[in-house]
Each structure stands twice: as C-alpha cells, then as structure tokens.
Amino acid sequence: MRPQDSILSAGSVQGYVLLLIACGGALLLSIPSGARVAQLMDLQWHPSPILFHAAYVVFIALLGTFRGITAARWGRPRRRALLRAASHLLFAQVTVLPCLFFARALLPGKEYVLPLLVLYSSLAAGMHAMLAFRLELWGRARGVHTFMLQYALFGLILVVPWSLAFVPGAPAAVTLFSPIGVALRITQGPSATELLIAFAFVVLVLCWRLIGLRRIDRRPHAV
Amino acid sequence: MSTGRSLTLRTSLRRTLLPILLVTAVLTGHATPTIEAAFGFAGHVVPERYAPLQVRIGGVEDGTKAHLVVTQTLGNEWRDTSTVRQQLGLTITSDGRFETTVPLYEPLNPVSIGLISDDGTVLAETTELLRSTRRLEPFRLMYGSFPFPGDGVPVTAPTLPSDWWAYDAVRSLWIVEPPPQNAWDAIARWALSGGSVVLVAGSDYFRFDSPVLRTLLPISAPRLEPLGTDGLVLVGAPVPEAVTAVSRDDVPLLIRRPYGAGQMSVLTVDAGDLAPSEIEAIVEAVPDAARLSVAPVSEALLGDLPVAQPRHASALLIIGCSIASLLIVVFVGRRWRWAGVGCCVGLFTLLCVWSGFIVNHDTGIASVYRFYTSFHVSTSFGIDVVSLSFFSAEADPRVHPFDLATIPLQVTSTPVSPHPIYSFMPQPTATPWVYEHTAEPGRIVTSAAEIGQKTFASYGTSSPAAHLSIDSADGSIVLDVREDLPLADGWIVIDGRGTRLAAVSPGRQIVALDSADFVPLGALSSDATDSAALVLQHVAELFPLHSGIWFIGVSTSRDVPPPQPDEKVRHLDAYIVRGEVG
Numbered sequence: 001m002r003p004q005d006s007i008l009s010a011g012s013v014q015g016y017v018l019l020l021i022a023c024g025g026a027l028l029l030s031i032p033s034g035a036r037v038a039q040l041m042d043l044q045w046h047p048s049p050i051l052f053h054a055a056y057v058v059f060i061a062l063l064g065t066f067r068g069i070t071a072a073r074w075g076r077p078r079r080r081a082l083l084r085a086a087s088h089l090l091f092a093q094v095t096v097l098p099c100l101f102f103a104r105a106l107l108p109g110k111e112y113v114l115p116l117l118v119l120y121s122s123l124a125a126g127m128h129a130m131l132a133f134r135l136e137l138w139g140r141a142r143g144v145h146t147f148m149l150q151y152a153l154f155g156l157i158l159v160v161p162w163s164l165a166f167v168p169g170a171p172a173a174v175t176l177f178s179p180i181g182v183a184l185r186i187t188q189g190p191s192a193t194e195l196l197i198a199f200a201f202v203v204l205v206l207c208w209r210l211i212g213l214r215r216i217d218r219r220p221h222a223v
Numbered sequence: 224m225s226t227g228r229s230l231t232l233r234t235s236l237r238r239t240l241l242p243i244l245l246v247t248a249v250l251t252g253h254a255t256p257t258i259e260a261a262f263g264f265a266g267h268v269v270p271e272r273y274a275p276l277q278v279r280i281g282g283v284e285d286g287t288k289a290h291l292v293v294t295q296t297l298g299n300e301w302r303d304t305s306t307v308r309q310q311l312g313l314t315i316t317s318d319g320r321f322e323t324t325v326p327l328y329e330p331l332n333p334v335s336i337g338l339i340s341d342d343g344t345v346l347a348e349t350t351e352l353l354r355s356t357r358r359l360e361p362f363r364l365m366y367g368s369f370p371f372p373g374d375g376v377p378v379t380a381p382t383l384p385s386d387w388w389a390y391d392a393v394r395s396l397w398i399v400e401p402p403p404q405n406a407w408d409a410i411a412r413w414a415l416s417g418g419s420v421v422l423v424a425g426s427d428y429f430r431f432d433s434p435v436l437r438t439l440l441p442i443s444a445p446r447l448e449p450l451g452t453d454g455l456v457l458v459g460a461p462v463p464e465a466v467t468a469v470s471r472d473d474v475p476l477l478i479r480r481p482y483g484a485g486q487m488s489v490l491t492v493d494a495g496d497l498a499p500s501e502i503e504a505i506v507e508a509v510p511d512a513a514r515l516s517v518a519p520v521s522e523a524l525l526g527d528l529p530v531a532q533p534r535h536a537s538a539l540l541i542i543g544c545s546i547a548s549l550l551i552v553v554f555v556g557r558r559w560r561w562a563g564v565g566c567c568v569g570l571f572t573l574l575c576v577w578s579g580f581i582v583n584h585d586t587g588i589a590s591v592y593r594f595y596t597s598f599h600v601s602t603s604f605g606i607d608v609v610s611l612s613f614f615s616a617e618a619d620p621r622v623h624p625f626d627l628a629t630i631p632l633q634v635t636s637t638p639v640s641p642h643p644i645y646s647f648m649p650q651p652t653a654t655p656w657v658y659e660h661t662a663e664p665g666r667i668v669t670s671a672a673e674i675g676q677k678t679f680a681s682y683g684t685s686s687p688a689a690h691l692s693i694d695s696a697d698g699s700i701v702l703d704v705r706e707d708l709p710l711a712d713g714w715i716v717i718d719g720r721g722t723r724l725a726a727v728s729p730g731r732q733i734v735a736l737d738s739a740d741f742v743p744l745g746a747l748s749s750d751a752t753d754s755a756a757l758v759l760q761h762v763a764e765l766f767p768l769h770s771g772i773w774f775i776g777v778s779t780s781r782d783v784p785p786p787q788p789d790e791k792v793r794h795l796d797a798y799i800v801r802g803e804v805g
Contacts, residue, residue, distance in 0.1 A: 008556050008563070016549055024542030031532055037592050037614050038526030041676055046616050049588050094567065098545050098574035101582065105533040108587025109788025 005074045005084045007091050015066055015088075016095050019059055023099050026055030030106055049106035050187040053113070056096065056103075057121045057183040058158060063092055064125030065154045068132025072140065082133060089125045093118060107187055116186050116195070123202040124179040128154060130209040177201050254282035258347040260336040262327065264364055266356035267376045269392035272514075273632060273682075274327045275384040280319040280338060280347070287315045289346060293325050294335040305659040309630050310339075324389040326632035326662070330357045361392050361512065367399025369423055369494055372503050380406075386629070387412035387606065388682035394511050395419040398431070399494065407435040412606050412684060414439060415483030417513040417765070425493035426455035438603050439487045441465035441480035450474065450492060457491040463804060464770040468508040469501065477505050481767040483602055483801055486510045513765075517610035518634050518678045520761045521596035524754055524780065524795060525612040525676065531589040531791050537581045544574055589791040590617045594780075596758075597626070597794070601687035602801045610634075611667075612678040621669050624786065627683040628664040634680045691774045691802030693717070700734040700802075702727070702774060708798060711779040712755040714747055719769035721747045727776060744768060754780045758797045772802035 006012065030052040034040045064085075071085040100114055107113050132150050139146030162178035164170040173194070175181030182198040190198070258281075263274040278291060290310050298304040309325045327334070330353035337348040363375040366383065375397065383406040390396060390413040398420065402410070414420045420439065424431050428445055437443075442459030450456040456474055461467075467475040468488065476497070479488040488509055497505070548570040556563020593613040600606050609627050625631055659670040667679055690703040700715060704727060713724040715734060720741040724734065744763050748756030755777040762768070762775055776798040785792045 008553050013549070013553050017546060020542065020546050020549065024538070024545075027538050027542065028535055031535055031538060031588070032530065032616065033535075034530050036526065037528045037530060040530060040616060041526065041614060048617065049590070091567075094571050095545060095549050097571060098541050098578045101575045101578040102533065102538060102541050104579075105582040105587045107789070108589075 004070070005076065005081070007088055011070065012088055015063055016092055019063055019092055020095055020099070022059045023052070023056050023096050026052045026059075027099055027103060030103070050184060052099075052103050052106060053117060053187050054180050054183045056100070057117070057124060057179045060089070060092065060096070060121045060125045061128045061158065061179050062154065064089055064128035065132040065150060067125075068129035068134075069136050069150055071129065072133050072136035078133075078137075082130065085129050085133070086126060089122065089129065092125075093122060110187070110189070113187055117183065120182055120186065120198065120202070121179070123199065123206065124182075127202045127205050127209075128157070130206055131157075134209055173197055256280070256282040256338060256347040258336060258338050258349050260349055260351055261382075262330075262334065262351055262353055263356070263392065264376050264378045264382065266351075266353055267358055267362060267392070268327050268330055268353050268356065269358050269361055270327065270329050271632075271634075272327065272361070273324050273386075273388050273391035275382070275386070275389040276323050276325050276336075277382065278321040278323075278336065280315055280321065283315045283319070283338070283346065285315060285317045288341055289313060289315060290339040290341075291321065291323070292335075292337045292339050294337070295328055295330070296332045297329045299332075307633075307659065308661040309663070310661065311630065311664050322385065323630070324384065324386040325630055327353070328633070330354065358392070361394035363395050363397060364390070364393045365397045365399060366402055367397075367423070369397050369399045370502060371397075372499075372506060383409075385409050386682075387416060387418075387684065388629070390418055390512070391514060393418070395421055395509050397421045397423055399423040401427075401431045404433055404435075407433055408604070411435050411439055411482075412604050413512075414485040414487055415600060415602055415604055416515040416606050416608070416682075417484040419486045419510050419512040420488070421477075421509050422487070422489045423494050424457055424489055425491060425496070426457070427493070428457045439482055441478045441487060441489055450496075454492065454496055457489065464767070469504045471501065476501060477508055479508070479510075481770065483600060484515050484765050484767075485512065515598070515600070515606075515608050515765060516634065516680070517596045517598050517608050517761075518612065518680060520758055520795075521594050521610040521612040522676065522678055523757055524596060524793075525592060525594035525614060527753070528592050528594060528791065528793060531587065531592075533582060533588065541574065541578050541581070544577075545571075548574060587788065589789055590619070591615050591621060591787070591790040593623065593785075593790065593792045595626070595792070595794045597796045598762075598799060599685060599688050599796065600799045600801075601689060602803075603687065605685040605687040607683040607685045609681045609683070610678060611680075612676060614676045615669075622786070623667045623669065623679070625665050625667070625679075625681050627681040629681050629683050630662045630664055631667055631679040631681040632662075633660070634678050687800070688798050689774060689776075689800045691715075691772060691800045692805050693772045693802055694805045700736060700772070701731065702734050703731045704729045708776060709778040709781070709796065710776040710798070712751045712759075713774065713776040714759070716744065716747075716768045716773040716775065717741065718771070719744060721768075721773075721775075723747065723750060751777070752779075754795055758795070762797065762799055766799060766801075772804065774798070774800040774802065776800075 029047050030049050032040055032047060034043065067085040067088050071081040074081050100118065104114060131153060135146050135150055135153065158178055158180055161174050162181040165175045165181065176185065176194055176198045185194055259279045261277045262268055268274045291313055292308060292310040295307045296304060297307060307328055311323060313321050333350040333352050335348060335350050338346040340346050363371065365375040365377050380403055383402055387409040396410065396418065410420055422431060426447055442461050442465065445457055445459040447455045448458050461478060462480055465478050465480040468479045469477040475491055477488055477490055479486055490505065551570060552563055552567040555566045591613060593611060596610045598608045607627060609625060611623060611625060613623060615621065661668040688705055688708060693700050707729045710727050713727040714721045715724060715736060720743055722736055722740040748759045751759060758777045759775060778796040780793050780795040783792050783794055
C-alpha cells in the first residue's frame with residue numbers, strides 16, 4: 001500500500017490520467033476537421049486552436065485544487081505537505097509535456113507560448129493548491145465541510161475576472177487575474193506589462209498565503 | 224472739447240492700427256483647408272461597383288502629403304451596420320485636383336470624404352449624398368448627346384476617368400463627340416475587360432480617328448462614301464469577327480465586333496439621319512457590358528486547398544503513448560524508486576522529442592487561407608484582374624496584401640439570398656455580406672468580424688505580357704513572350720478549336736502546329752492540371768474563344784511565403800492573349 005502523499009499513489013495516478021485524458025480531448029478538439037478548405041467552410045463549429053491552451057490551464061489549476069485539499073488531509077506538517085503537493089503538480093506537468101510540445105502546431109510561429117504557459121500554469125496550480133489547502137485547514141479547524149466552498153472559490157477565480165472582459169467599459173487588465181484570461185493573452189501575444197501583472201498576481205497570492213502559513217506554524221496552538 | 228480730442232485720438236488709432244492689423248492678418252493668417260468631392264458620373268453610382276471620385280482641395284500648401292479617407296456606413300441602427308473605409312495617400316498639387324476610383328457599396332447613407340494629415344489631424348471633411356442619383360443597375364453613359372429612347376447619363380471631358388475600372392457602373396458607353404486622346408486608353412482597356420463601347424461616328428469619323436481607335440474598330444481602312452442624295456456613310460473592310468447588327472436595306476448601320484471580353488460597335492451614319500425605329504433597334508442591338516470576374520475561379524481553388532493542420536491520428540498517438548508511459552512509470556516506480564525516476568525521465572523525454580518531430584514534419588495549423596488568382600489579359604493593351612479569396616478560421620483583424628496598387632473591392636460571385644428579416648425592405652441591398660474593412664492601395668485590413676470566406680477583387684493596367692499573331696497567307700503563328708512566365712500549361716485556340724503547346728519559353732517563337740492536333744475547347748482540359756482546367760473553362764465563358772486566335776497560359780499554383788506563420792497563401796496566374804491576324 002502506497003502512502004497517501006506518494007506521487008504514485010492510486011489517487012494521484014488517477015488524477016494524472018484524468019488530466020491527460022482531459023488535455024488530450026481538448027487537443028483533439030482544437031484541431032479542425034476537414035481535409036480541404038471547402039470542408040472547413042461547411043463546418044458549423046470552428047474550434048479555436050487556443051481551446052487546448054485554455055483547457056490545459058483550467059485542468060492543471062483544478063488538479064492544484066485537488067492536491068491542495070488532499071494535502072490538508074495527509075496529516076503532515078504544512079510546509080512539507082505543500083512541498084509534496086508541489087511535487088505532484090510538477091509530475092503532472094511532466095506527463096502533459098508531450099501534449100504541450102504537440103500543441104506547438106496549433107500556434108505556429110509563437111514559440112514563446114510553451115515556456116510561458118508552463119511557467120504560469122505551474123504558478124497558478126500552486127496558487128490554487130495553496131488556497132484550497134488553507135480553506136480545507138480552516139474548515140477542518142471549525143468542523144465545516146468546505147467541499148462546495150473550494151470549488152466555488154476555484155470557479156470564482158477562474159471565471160469571474162475573465163467574464164468581466166465581456167462587460168463594456170470594464171478594464172481589460174481585470175482578465176489577467178483569471179488563469180483563463182492569462183492563457184488566452186499568452187496565446188495572443190501579451191505585452192510585458194500584461195505578463196508582469198499576470199505573474200505578479202499569482203506570485204503575490206502565493207507569497208501572501210505562504211507567509212500566512214508560516215505565521216500559523218509559529219503559533220503554539222496552531223492546528 | 225473733450226469729444227473732439229477723443230474723436231481725433233480714435234481716428235489716428237484707426238489710421239495706424241487698422242493697416243497694422245491687416246498686414247498682421249495677411250502675414251500670419253492661414254486659409255482654411257477645404258475639400259470638394261464628386262462621385263460617379265454626375266453623381267450616378269451603382270451599389271457594389273467602382274465609381275470615379277474627383278476631389279478638389281483648397282487652402283493646403285502644394286506638396287503637402289496627406290491621406291484621403293472615404294468612409295461608408297452600411298446598414299442602419301436597426302440592422303447590423305458595418306463601416307468600410309478606403310484610404311490612400313496623396314500629395315497636394317498646385318491645382319488641388321485629385322482623381323481616383325473607389326468602390327461604393329450602399330450609397331444610401333451619406334459618404335464621408337476626409338483629408339487627413341500625416342499626424343492624423345482631420346484637415347477638411349465633406350459628405351456626399353448619393354441617394355437620389357444612385358441607380359440599382361448599370362446605366363448608359365453618353366459622351367455627347369444622342370437621342371436615346373431611355374435615359375442616358377451625360378459625361379463631360381473633365382469627368383472622363385483615367386482608370387478603366389471606373390466604368391464599372393456603365394452598361395454601355397456612347398461616344399458621340401470626339402473625346403480627349405488620353406481618355407481612349409481607359410476606354411479601350413475597359414472594352415477589353417468586358418465593356419461595351421459604341422462610336423456614334425457616321426460622317427464625323429475622321430474627327431474621332433486615333434491609333435487606339437483603329438485597334439478597336441470593327442472595320443479596317445475606314446472611308447466615307449455617299450449615302451443617298453446628301454448623306455455620307457462610313458465604310459471599310461470588316462475585321463474577321465465583325466457582324467452587322469442593324470442595317471437599312473443593304474447599308475450596315477451598326478457594325479459590331481468582340482474586343483477581348485467586351486464589344487466595340489460603330490454607327491456608320493449620322494445620328495440625325497436615323498429614324499426613331501432605327502435608333503430603338505440600335506439601342507437594343509448594343510450588348511451590355513459585363514464585369515470581368517475571376518472570383519468564381521479563386522473561390523473554387525480556395526475551397527480545394529488542402530487544410531494545413533496536424534493529424535488527429537498523431538495527436539491520439541501522443542495522448543495514448545503518454546498514458547501508457549505514465550502507467551509504465553507507475554509500475555516501475557512502485558517497485559524500484561530510482562528506476563521509476565529514470566524511466567519517467569527517459570520515456571517522457573523520448574515522447575517530447577517524438578512529439579516535436581511530428582509537429583515539425585506536419586504543417587502547423589493555418590488560421591487564414593488565401594488564394595490569389597490573377598488574369599493578365601492582353602491585346603495591344605494589357606489589363607490585370609486579381610481576385611483574392613480568403614477563408615479565416617478566426618475572427619481576428621488581418622492584413623491581406625494585394626499585388627496591385629489599386630483599392631480592392633469586395634465581390635460576391637454567387638447571388639446571396641437575403642436574410643428573411645430583410646426580405647420586406649423596400650430598398651434591395653446586398654450589404655449583409657459586406658465585411659467591415661479598410662481598403663488601401665495594395666492591401667485590405669479586415670476587422671474582427673465573422674469567420675468565413677470573403678472575396679476581394681482589384682484591377683490594374685499593365686503592358687502586354689505576350690503578343691500573338693497569325694499570318695493569314697501561310698498560317699504561321701508567332702508568339703512573342705515578353706517576360707519569363709511561370710507557365711505550366713499553354714494552349715493556342717483558333718476559332719474555337721485549340722491545341723496544347725509543349726513548352727512556352729520567353730522570347731519570339733514560331734509555333735508549328737498541325738491542324739490535326741486541334742480539338743474542341745471542351746476536350747482541351749483533359750490533359751491539364753485541375754486548376755488549369757478550371758481556369759480554361761472560366762476563360763471560355765468570359766472570352767469569345769469561338770472566334771479569332773488566342774493564347775491561354777496558366778501557371779502552376781504556387782505557395783508563397785506567408786506574412787504570418789499561421790497563414791497559407793497560394794497564387795495562380797493566367798495569361799490570356801488575343802492574337803492579331805496579319
């Protein structure tokens with residue numbers, strides 16, 4: 001029997017396989033069907049090549065949330081638990097790398113997308129893992145079930161800032177607080193300022209939570 | 224006393240200050256830039272066709288560089304609206320006159336014409352209301368007066384355009400007065416492209432005579448002969464394709480010949496000598512102009528382009544191998560930790576490299592497919608017609624370059640049935656298909672609009688690419704190819720029967736042909752490539768290949784390096800040369 005926090009535990013492997021299937025499905029959907037342009041014209045639905053990139057960031061962030069929740073249940077010291085969760089996410093990234101390399105064909109001439117997206121998605125997954133971890137600890141300390149709250153928070157971060165892009169007059173930079181918004185900007189060619197805002201946001205949330213975590217660890221009555 | 228002193232003071236002030244103010248005003252003052260614009264022929268325009276635009280600019284220094292921007296708003300608030308802009312750079316001349324040709328799509332709304340400086344400042348602006356002079360169908364244009372049974376639009380010498388495609392909205396051009404010599408060039412090229420020109424010459428013919436006109440005329444060696452007691456008639460040897468369209472007894476009144484894709488007719492007697500019934504018969508006998516459209520060819524060839532994308536099977540293989548590798552890593556890693564790590568590194572590195580190889584081998588996905596079809600038509604003159612059909616799988620703004628430095632026009636090759644919501648509208652319109660774009664000489668910038676296929680056309684003038692002649696005495700054919708044409712297929716067609724040429728090289732060549740090799744037009748395309756066969760079929764529909772001698776050459780359809788990596792661009796050129804009988 002593998003320990004629960006092992007990278008190769010049954011639950012973890014299930015997560016990786018699901019991630020691969022989900023990303024693979026998005027990759028297949030991103031490739032248009034049809035051998036001739038006339039067939040493309042007849043299609044009612046034209047999948048965008050950036051569908052894969054948005055889906056990849058969403059799924060890796062979702063995996064981060066899963067890992068954050070489970071890490072809180074491992075019963076290890078917080079920092080160690082988080083490090084283990086981070087190693088799970090890194091392994092997940094390794095498993096989807098072949099798909100990411102293949103997805104270069106979806107955005108020809110945009111070689112910068114792959115490293116930027118991998119870096120950003122790793123940070124975003126870490127951020128979601130951290131938030132889920134903290135929320136789970138908070139719920140356990142108070143005996144509250146946080147299952148719905150976890151996914152509500154995940155959805156909130158993912159969808160709300162991005163959907164503001166469709167509100168007339170809303171500042172465009174707001175979308176950079178959503179991993180979907182950032183993934184789309186990266187595929188479209190972001191400016192240096194946009195990249196700075198996007199990365200600074202996830203790093204700040206990560207640091208803020210990490211510092212908060214350290215403070216809790218120092219308290220003698222910390223759970 | 225004080226009143227008298229103040230009066231003197233006021234008078235002296237007026238005497239000194241007024242001249243100073245006047246001089247200052249003259250020295251420092253700037254005239255306000257003004258712009259006046261005139262579209263079409265006396266304002267007569269047809270939707271979705273080109274129209275000449277004459278602009279007069281005032282109050283701007285000579286040599287100033289600026290941009291002329293024509294903005295058309297299509298539709299209204301209730302329906303979808305789209306804005307089409309045409310802009311072109313110009314240098315202001317001393318007389319402030321500027322002439323160009325722009326496409327007009329739906330002149331129901333006022334058309335705005337602005338003069339914009341290089342830094343984007345609006346120097347002058349005006350609007351043109353064309354609603355009352357807008358026509359739904361091409362119209363007859365008259366240079367000089369002719370007693371038409373219908374309504375013709377008069378045109379004067381200063382408004383005769385110099386671009387042949389400016390006659391796009393014209394059904395037939397009636398030349399009753401001798402036009403300026405420089406107008407003949409555009410008229411001849413328009414006739415070559417499918418225009419219909421009628422020379423109302425009669426006994427006045429020698430006032431019209433010019434070298435250009437001689438090449439168009441359906442008779443050679445024209446001369447005047449008496450007609451009845453006091454009249455004169457224009458006679459001459461009819462050229463081989465000429466036909467008498469209207470006659471009085473044995474005297475031909477209207478002689479017509481095909482010229483390129485168009486028609487040239489000549490009236491042999493004075494208009495005043497014609498009976499009303501003869502005028503009606505002549506007007507009926509004059510064929511309508513037809514726009515030379517390459518859109519069906521470029522759209523068909525675009526549709527036939529192979530899609531550039533990675534294969535689904537390759538993606539499935541990568542996904543499957545990734546899952547299999549993961550399971551192998553799990554299997555090994557659970558037993559031997561470090562072996563698992565090595566297995567993970569090795570397997571996934573291999574997969575990444577393989578994935579990279581597949582992607583490098585397969586073409587990257589293309590979001591935009593463009594097909595340019597160019598028809599280069601030559602007789603003694605040359606015209607170019609370029610059609611760009613593109614399919615965009617993404618609603619992103621794009622720049623589509625054009626080889627010709629003229630403003631492109633969006634065209635539709637097939638009639639678009641109106642959406643049911645527009646069906647009860649009193650004004651027929653085709654604007655729902657017009658794309659929001661900015662057209663400039665040599666390029667179009669499309670906005671982020673719907674996904675789909677669009678076609679634009681552009682017209683231009685060129686020198687003849689080749690010259691073809693046949694000696695009527697010995698039947699020898701001389702083909703003089705003036706430049707290195709990238710031809711894949713070439714045919715000689717004589718009176719509707721043609722033969723394939725083995726090779727066409729640049730320079731003058733005597734083509735030795737066996738009459739047994741000539742086959743009907745329909746059989747010509749059997750040994751041609753698909754694209755060449757399609758071009759040949761379209762050329763046969765546009766040009767009167769059943770009479771005269773023709774050379775048709777088609778290049779290979781070739782990929783050109785796209786401006787963006789996610790674009791696929793292909794070109795095809797066709798050369799149509801009408802030969803002369805020596």
